[in-house]
Amino acid sequence: QKEVEQDPGPLSVPEGAIVSLNCTYSNSAFQYFMWYRQYSRKGPELLMYTYSSGNKEDGRFTAQVDKSSKYISLFIRDSQPSDSATYLCAMIRPGNQFYFGTGTSLTVIP
Amino acid sequence: GAVVSQHPSRVICKSGTSVKIECRSLDFQATTMFWYRQFPKQSLMLMATSNEGSKATYEQGVEKDKFLINHASLTLSTLTVTSAHPEDSSFYICSARQTTNEKLFFGSGTQLSVL
Numbered sequence: 001q002k003e004v005e006q007d008p009g010p011l012s013v014p015e016g017a018i019v020s021l022n023c024t025y026s027n028s029a030f031q032y033f034m035w036y037r038q039y040s041r042k043g044p045e046l047l048m049y050t051y052s053s054g055n056k057e058d059g060r061f062t063a064q065v066d067k068s069s070k071y072i073s074l075f076i077r078d079s080q081p082s083d084s085a086t087y088l089c090a091m092i093r094p095g096n097q098f099y100f101g102t103g104t105s106l107t108v109i110p
Numbered sequence: 111g112a113v114v115s116q117h118p119s120r121v122i123c124k125s126g127t128s129v130k131i132e133c134r135s136l137d138f139q140a141t142t143m144f145w146y147r148q149f150p151k152q153s154l155m156l157m158a159t160s161n162e163g164s165k166a167t168y169e170q171g172v173e174k175d176k177f178l179i180n181h182a183s184l185t186l187s188t189l190t191v192t193s194a195h196p197e198d199s200s201f202y203i204c205s206a207r208q209t210t211n212e213k214l215f216f217g218s219g220t221q222l223s224v225l
Contacts, residue, residue, distance in 0.1 A: 041219065043218045049211075
């Protein structure tokens, strides 16, 4: 079983839709959770960073962590064509290696 | 957020030459940096973990004599692809860990094309 599982998609939504991206993990020792956005031929950009269960909001983005279910989500409200990218979840145990999901490819259609 | 500078962004070289890629953390110190390789439409593949002042730790299957990593200071790590061949053509990305909060920031990537 992989440490982190993420549906690769692709996911295609109309502009303005709410997007839900998800990852599950198997190791309860993970404490820090991140979401990255990667445009084609660019390095991943850190979008959200959380370390506790619950929701964290930043503009149109909401990161949700459920440690009891080992499940994290990223919600994008009012999706825009510029949100079209690959979204990677990542998590870490303190002082240890990062574990990444495989990434979900998102296309927002105008 | 913190900035990680990676360059060059693109390099084209002849087979047999060596190519050096630099990764700098601009506004924070990074005792640990990571190097990844990424093929089109695939996820990041960790190549090695670079620790300042010590030897890099390579992932299984990555040739350490082929991919030389140097982390000489708290803000700079370099990856040298030695005697590059066409099969080394790929997108290489570095990242740096911010030790104060475990955040990981990425460089913008280097597209290597070996002719």
